[in-house]
Amino acid sequence: MSVVTRFAPSPTGFLHIGGARTALFNYLFAKHHGGKFLLRVEDTDRKRSTDEAIQAILHSMRWLALDWDGAETYQSQSAARHREVAENLVADGKAYNCYCTPEELAEMRENAKNSGGGTRVYDGRWRDRDPSEAPAGIEPVIRIKMPHEGETTIADLVQGNVTKANDTLDDFIILRSDGTPTYMLAVVVDDHDMGVTHAIRGDDHLNNAFRQLHVFEACGWDVPEFAHIPLIHGSDGAKLSKRHGALGVEAYEEMGILPEAMCNYLLRLGWSHGDDETISREQAIEWFDLDSVGRSPARFDMDKLLNLNAQYMKTTDPARMAAGVLVDADAAGITVSPDAEKRLVAGMPGLASRAKNTHELFDLSRLYLVDAPIEMNEKARDNLADPEARQSLNELAELLKKATSWGEDELDGIAREYAESKGLKLGKVAQPLRSALTGSNVSPSIFEVMAVLGRDETLARLEIAAD
RNA sequence: GUCCCCAUCGUCUAGAGGCCUAGGACACCACCCUUUCAAGGUGGAGACACGGGUUCGAAACCCGUUGGGGAUACCA
Numbered sequence: 154m155s156v157v158t159r160f161a162p163s164p165t166g167f168l169h170i171g172g173a174r175t176a177l178f179n180y181l182f183a184k185h186h187g188g189k190f191l192l193r194v195e196d197t198d199r200k201r202s203t204d205e206a207i208q209a210i211l212h213s214m215r216w217l218a219l220d221w222d223g224a225e226t227y228q229s230q231s232a233a234r235h236r237e238v239a240e241n242l243v244a245d246g247k248a249y250n251c252y253c254t255p256e257e258l259a260e261m262r263e264n265a266k267n268s269g270g271g272t273r274v275y276d277g278r279w280r281d282r283d284p285s286e287a288p289a290g291i292e293p294v295i296r297i298k299m300p301h302e303g304e305t306t307i308a309d310l311v312q313g314n315v316t317k318a319n320d321t322l323d324d325f326i327i328l329r330s331d332g333t334p335t336y337m338l339a340v341v342v343d344d345h346d347m348g349v350t351h352a353i354r355g356d357d358h359l360n361n362a363f364r365q366l367h368v369f370e371a372c373g374w375d376v377p378e379f380a381h382i383p384l385i386h387g388s389d390g391a392k393l394s395k396r397h398g399a400l401g402v403e404a405y406e407e408m409g410i411l412p413e414a415m416c417n418y419l420l421r422l423g424w425s426h427g428d429d430e431t432i433s434r435e436q437a438i439e440w441f442d443l444d445s446v447g448r449s450p451a452r453f454d455m456d457k458l459l460n461l462n463a464q465y466m467k468t469t470d471p472a473r474m475a476a477g478v479l480v481d482a483d484a485a486g487i488t489v490s491p492d493a494e495k496r497l498v499a500g501m502p503g504l505a506s507r508a509k510n511t512h513e514l515f516d517l518s519r520l521y522l523v524d525a526p527i528e529m530n531e532k533a534r535d536n537l538a539d540p541e542a543r544q545s546l547n548e549l550a551e552l553l554k555k556a557t558s559w560g561e562d563e564l565d566g567i568a569r570e571y572a573e574s575k576g577l578k579l580g581k582v583a584q585p586l587r588s589a590l591t592g593s594n595v596s597p598s599i600f601e602v603m604a605v606l607g608r609d610e611t612l613a614r615l616e617i618a619a620d
Numbered sequence: 621g622u623c624c625c626c627a628u629c630g631u632c633u634a635g636a637g638g639c640c641u642a643g644g645a646c647a648c649c650a651c652c653c654u655u656u657c658a659a660g661g662u663g664g665a666g667a668c669a670c671g672g673g674u675u676c677g678a679a680a681c682c683c684g685u686u687g688g689g690g691a692u693a694c695c696a
Contacts, residue, residue, distance in 0.1 A: 329694040583655030
């Protein structure tokens, strides 16, 4: 049997970081087994679902390269089918109409609380009542009949065997009084109709699985395998919420995180393969399995994400990184000449090893993006205010003009020779040079910068600074 | 309250009863490299929540305690 997994977000906001990991695990599991990964938007709750949220989720899924098979489906479009299933269940005597008022329900909840637990909230008062007793003017809901005795065991692929006493399960609503399905019915029907073989989702659904299991059985359908993965918590161990900072994956995209780094980080949260830390998508597909998913919740650690991001930036193709920088440059209103673009790509390795995110990379890149004259920061101006520094810059410039080649090593040699001839430490020469060429006191190796900048641009910047 | 789940360095984790004097990664500290800043290299500090069992032997298995989390909707 071919594997079919699905990611089923409810479009009430952006793609949550935890949801992204759930999606990733579903994707990886499906790909590992050569199966299909489906996307189903759970917009059953029309009031809370928005089109903006749907677009945001699809955008983030694409950004993370979690490509789903076929077109995404929308749960709300199957409403008629859901209703039909619920009504069939009533006809089969496996579900029934319930005419309770909200007030009666509130009272039951109160009773359940006061009784010290051990009892269901809904007392089943319409479970065996004859339909002829139905009060007029009340649209009923449909409740499913849950078993009252024995226990239910779920063989969860992550959590192991989990058993729950059936008397803790009450007859929950599967169809609302307005004829729309509840989540509990809709997931079951859709998972069945879509041929889902493995339901991999958050831990918070573990309790629901017991309920859904009985819906599957009432319908006479095969029950998919369940795998409930632990939730991601904030740095303080509590459920991830707004006060923990960014929750949506789009926020990380905006922060300058690479999608590969994000996926790698998420993958290692709750899943491991020995001591491996940096894992490519291909490798992840080959290695991923549910056995290696941990059972305890993990905390989100921004530092580690940033570290991983830095590693990916260093190893990603310079041309691609440069393209990202150009986007930032454009947003900042900087026009980049073709020459500058070449410099950017050539200088990328030296830049990328100094940045933690793409925006830092853009900032670092500025020295290559513009042509002389360049902007100077305060430290650079201070450095160049020294007459001796300008003097040495002038002398060095003369030597550089005579350089026969413009490679990093040769430039380094010229500067060293010059410093030695003047009895100066190399730093005495290199720092003013750095200020003159980069407009800053911090930069990649200054000889690398010169090599990347090229003879003309280097000399032009030197001339301006030495004046 | 009740039900369910979880528990190894600050964090993510390795660990399938002897390979554990508990390993790796991030963060932290020191040193090296060095023209600045990073990166990189080397080293350091740092954990099996607690109490009982089981066993010749438990981080690993069982029970309890404590702590954390989740679920208890005509939300998903």
